[in-house]
Amino acid sequence: MRHNLSEVNDLIRDRRSLSPEKFSGRKVHREIVELALTNATWAPTHGMTQPWRFTAYVGEGMRAIGPKLSHWYKVASGDAFSASKFEKLERRGERVSAMVVIGMVPDVTGRIGEQDEMLAVACAVQNMYLTCTAHGIGGFWSTPQFIHLAEVREFAGLPANGQVLGFFYMGYPEESWPVSHRKPLEYVTQWVDQAPSEG
Numbered sequence: 001m002r003h004n005l006s007e008v009n010d011l012i013r014d015r016r017s018l019s020p021e022k023f024s025g026r027k028v029h030r031e032i033v034e035l036a037l038t039n040a041t042w043a044p045t046h047g048m049t050q051p052w053r054f055t056a057y058v059g060e061g062m063r064a065i066g067p068k069l070s071h072w073y074k075v076a077s078g079d080a081f082s083a084s085k086f087e088k089l090e091r092r093g094e095r096v097s098a099m100v101v102i103g104m105v106p107d108v109t110g111r112i113g114e115q116d117e118m119l120a121v122a123c124a125v126q127n128m129y130l131t132c133t134a135h136g137i138g139g140f141w142s143t144p145q146f147i148h149l150a151e152v153r154e155f156a157g158l159p160a161n162g163q164v165l166g167f168f169y170m171g172y173p174e175e176s177w178p179v180s181h182r183k184p185l186e187y188v189t190q191w192v193d194q195a196p197s198e199g
Contacts, residue, residue, distance in 0.1 A: 015129050016178050018138025020092045023171030028098035028137060030058045033170065036131040037100065043123035051117040052124045053103035055156040065101075066093030068155065069167075076146035098170040100128070101156040102141070104163050121165055132170055136177070140169040 037054050045051065057065045070089040074081060102125060106117045125141055132139040143166040146152060152164050 011130055011133060014177070015133045016138055016180060017129075017140050018171065018173055018178065019140055020096050020169045020171060021088070022174055023095060023138065023169075024174040025095075026172040027059065028170045028172070030056075030098075032131075032135055032137065033058055033098050033100065036128045036170070039127045039131045040124035043120060043127050045120040046112045046116045047107065049107040049112050049117060049120070051104045051106055051112075052121045053105055053156075053158060053162060055101040055103065056098070057100070058098045062093070062096060062099070065099065065155075066096070069093045072146040072149055072152055073144065075151070076144075076149055092169075096169050096171060100168040100170075101152075102165045102168055103153075103156055103158045104165050105159060106161060108161075118163075118165065125166075125168060128168060136172065137170055138173050138178075140171075142167045142169065 033056050037056065040052060040054070041050065043052070067090075069092060070086050073086060073089050077085075102121060104117055104121045106112070106114050129139045129141075147164040147166055153162060156164055158164065
């Protein structure tokens, strides 16, 4: 084997989504964010289009985007506005020390479909999750409705044909690493191990 399979299995199964409300005050350093993004770029990509785009905010850089979260929510929510959600996003913007705007710019030639490009970005985000897990950091991929605002796309520096696919928050857990579970494989898998009978 090229890698220790037991360690790979442990890393994958230890990955967690951890909401920013459960982050501690410990800062996530730029070097870790940079490593997570570098690993993200090694995700599979059809035709090597590499459609992912990242805008990373760390440390004092959070002051640029932190206050925007609640503002964008207010702009997009309309009649569905919730004061408690607004306040939650205000606190989130103040609490988090590292986050990444996840973007996608599709292949300009159109030979690779948009869905394939989005799936490539999703694989990139999984690489970010796994890198965070290896450092004992919780990741959280958030996809609120307001990511579709043109204002958000422009703020992240994406071109007109680009899309914001979410925010990825990074933080050390305030408490112990969360546990999780998955359905047994037999609930989600069908096996076909014989050729169809002729006739």
